[in-house]
Amino acid sequence: MLRMKRVTIEDVARQAGVSIATVSRVVSGSTHVAPMTTAKVQAAINMLGYKPNPIAKHLAGQRTNTIGLIVDEIVGDFFQPMLRGIEQTSSEHGYDLLIHSTRMRRRSGSYPVAEHNTDGIIVFGNSLPLDELRRLYIKQFPMVLMHQTPPSDVHVPCVTIENKRSAQRMVDYLIEQRGYTEIAFLRGPEGNEDSQWRELGFRESMAAHGLKVDDELIGMGGFEEMQAHHTVTQWVRQGKRPRCIFAADDDSALGVLRALKEAGLRVPQDVAVVGFDDIRIASYLSPALTTVRAPIEQVSRVAVETLIQLLEGETPQMLTLLPTELIIRESCGYSA
Amino acid sequence: MLRMKRVTIEDVARQAGVSIATVSRVVSGSTHVAPMTTAKVQAAINMLGYKPNPIAKHLAGQRTNTIGLIVDEIVGDFFQPMLRGIEQTSSEHGYDLLIHSTRMRRRSGSYPVAEHNTDGIIVFGNSLPLDELRRLYIKQFPMVLMHQTPPSDVHVPCVTIENKRSAQRMVDYLIEQRGYTEIAFLRGPEGNEDSQWRELGFRESMAAHGLKVDDELIGMGGFEEMQAHHTVTQWVRQGKRPRCIFAADDDSALGVLRALKEAGLRVPQDVAVVGFDDIRIASYLSPALTTVRAPIEQVSRVAVETLIQLLEGETPQMLTLLPTELIIRESCGYSA
DNA sequence: ACAAATTTTGTAAACGCTTTCAAGATTCTA
DNA sequence: TAGAATCTTGAAAGCGTTTACAAAATTTGT
Structure with missing residues (x-):
């Protein structure tokens, strides 16, 4: 050149x-x-x-004016609002944004050298392995976790949503308002924290209403249409037909809907379905999907603000749980 | 800190x-x-x-190993595949990715100093004003345009899709296979190049079939659900009811569908609807939306590869037009 | 075994900026 | 109007690398 x-x-x-x-x-x-x-x-x-020249400035000034975002893979409907929130908030505060996907680097074991080209990072989910997280923590490198709480020895702020409480409220609604007593649950990927909390909320609500959770009706949805479709198709083949299915996220709810349709079962008359996240498609489906609206952009904004507090030497809140909203649509049996 | x-x-x-x-x-x-x-x-x-320390390395080595992405606003369904393609390709080639949204800076007139903290940039659409584009071009700063061709005095590679040809094929199909003769067109935002080419393709196909384009049936869709909804609602009120509506993108097609539904018109029996892009929702709608699949991720990959060629002193292709695919679904009157 | 060729390593000058320290200019005080 | 206090500016030392260039060490050829 x-x-x-x-x-x-x-x-x-x-x-x-x-x-x-x-x-x-x-x-x-x-x-x-x-x-x-x-x-x-x-x-x-x-x-x-x-x-x-910012590069020279950074070297001389000992700060980069850049925030790093670490994600595993750039995929899914939540990504756009997340990035939007992060980019906007960063730029409002005068920071640039550097993005790292750890998808490919996982095996190579080489991770972005966040510590030198950013002033601090936002880590989404479990995109950064624990030992790397610890290494940075020990160096006191500023970071904030999103949608994942840190291990107990890593004292780092975390911003996420009220997963458990939301799931609980959803199940409360399904039982109390819709009268369902047999509710299946479709988990997210192994070890996904969002999913674990949602499952916990589900179980607590069931228990609080004196309902038993049938372990046969706890299936794997993987936050994926395909996997959820497969699980539900298997269920139907085995003659299992819960009155209601709570998918841990909307993507898996899509798979559930498709599987039911293919099996000739009507939603919500035969089986009610609810999801979690309120992705864009949810309201366009027929029947429209009942779900929980997760304020992803808002979480992102707060995460950046928290990081900036850290950068400016203030002491931020260590755990922020943002409230969600129950979005009741047709797929759960509701009709206006 | x-x-x-x-x-x-x-x-x-x-x-x-x-x-x-x-x-x-x-x-x-x-x-x-x-x-x-x-x-x-x-x-x-x-x-x-x-x-x-990459910062020091960059200063000494005269290169940043970073690619910049300039976008206007982080919004829309195309964003995620775009970023995915760009991030993946960049990291495969050992480059970091810096993101700049020009949304806020437009009025302030201060633009990211791309020339110093990146080795080159990818400019999406018209996110960078012409004078800034020229300034960088004159400095021979490496850049590649996506979904927008440069002005004639700026000799910079451009990667986009076969807009005109695709629209033409879509309209050919609507006329030849579905027999529609009265087709309305819903434009994208003022000055949007994608939209202009699509309209041109539409007009050429109409002309080639000896059909007249009714200017009353060229409306504004703005690549937005709301705007398209408004336009079509007006049409219906005024008694205009085209047999078929070609929305310049899927988002506006959503607005069209909603407006028609509200007006009590059936799709495709009363009015056929087609879109452009094949956003995720398209296939989940009922009726599922006939549209053109735009290979956004692929465009992004090629854009990065083109930029890297530029960085490595090779001479890349100046204009790359990627082919699309006609996705025929129910909304145009097709049934399997 | 000695000069020549080659390999390996060190010295020091960039890269473009910030910032400390101190000197030079200016303004103020009595 | 001399001396003190305050502004304004410049010289120079970093910041952590890369990379000529040259020196030192090693190998080779005869």
């Missing part, structure tokens, strides 16, 4: 007839500079089209 | 009893270093947990 000639602070200094230190001061506005000098420097900057 | 003590190349050099130049060489693998020395250095690196 052809290298373009760069305009450096030195060029500006020469043009304006001052020292580079003065130019630096004018640009950053750190110290008072005489008005006439400022004018000269500004003129030189405009004339040369000078843009400070 | 507490500053953590940093391990630098110098610490490693001291620990290993060699010079920093030697350490640099074993880390980068640029020159041959004696096996025994290499071992000593590696041992020191492991013992101290040294991670090279």
